[in-house]
Amino acid sequence: MKEAEMEKQKANKAGLAKSHAIGVLYYIAVVALLVVNMIGCAGRQDEFIPPSPNDEAYAPPELDYQVTRVSKGSLYTGTTAMTLFQDRRAYRVGDILTVMLDEKTESDKSASTQYGKDSSATIAAPTLGTTTYAEGSAALDATRDFDGAAASTQGNSLSGSITVTVYDVLPNGVLRVRGEKWLKLNQGDEYIRLTGNVRVDDIQADNTLSSQRIADARITYAGRGTFADTNTAGWLTQFFNSPWMPF
Secondary structure (H helix, E strand, O other), rough: OHHHHHHHHHHHHHHHHHHHHHHHHHHHHHHHHHHHHHHHHHHHOOOOOOOOOHHHHOOOOOOOOOOOOOOOOOOOOHHHHHHOOOOOOOOOOOEEEEEEEEEEEEEEEEEEEEEEEEEEEEEOOEOOOOOOOOHHHHHEEEEEEEEEEEEEOOOOOOOOEEEEEEEEOOOOOOOOOEEEEEEEEEOOOEEEEEEEEEEEOOOOOOEEEHHOEEEEEEEEEEEEEEEHHOOOHHHHHHHHHOOOOOO
């Protein structure tokens, strides 16, 4: 009987140990799944998908150009003539103009907070008749201080040029432009994209325009390839630098 009870106890202990091991593995799996989900959320927050050079959204507008018929014997043709008083600035769909990129932004922000408070309380020793009980006295002192400071500085600069195409003209005469420039390098690609709204009055006589005069401008300068991958943090580094990191 004793041997049977001992075998039964051993079996129970083995079962408990197995259940404990399964519970530990389940806990580890749950924690790992939560970590992977948090990493995925942190990674998708700043995820950048490189565009394609053949993006139809940035393709030049297709216009129905019709060749003007020329009468025989004419010295001047409508396809090659240039009016002396014609404005050569872009103002129609399909016209092109050069945008001079001159973007520079700087921002500084700082905050500082300091405060403190001191408090004290004293209880005098009680007296009964002519006897004073010193052990009944008490004193309480409290000091609280807080000193916090924060500072943030950010700056961006972009210079260069890009030629864009007028793809639409609003009823009030404002031009909607867009364009891109791709640079094929040895270790990757770099591209510049620009969209926005332009007033004809802001276009210079040489058909150029400052990027600071473009309304609702969307300027993108990025790249893809070896150089871009080298400057991108790995998924684990992104997790430790994300708000999900509790430390």
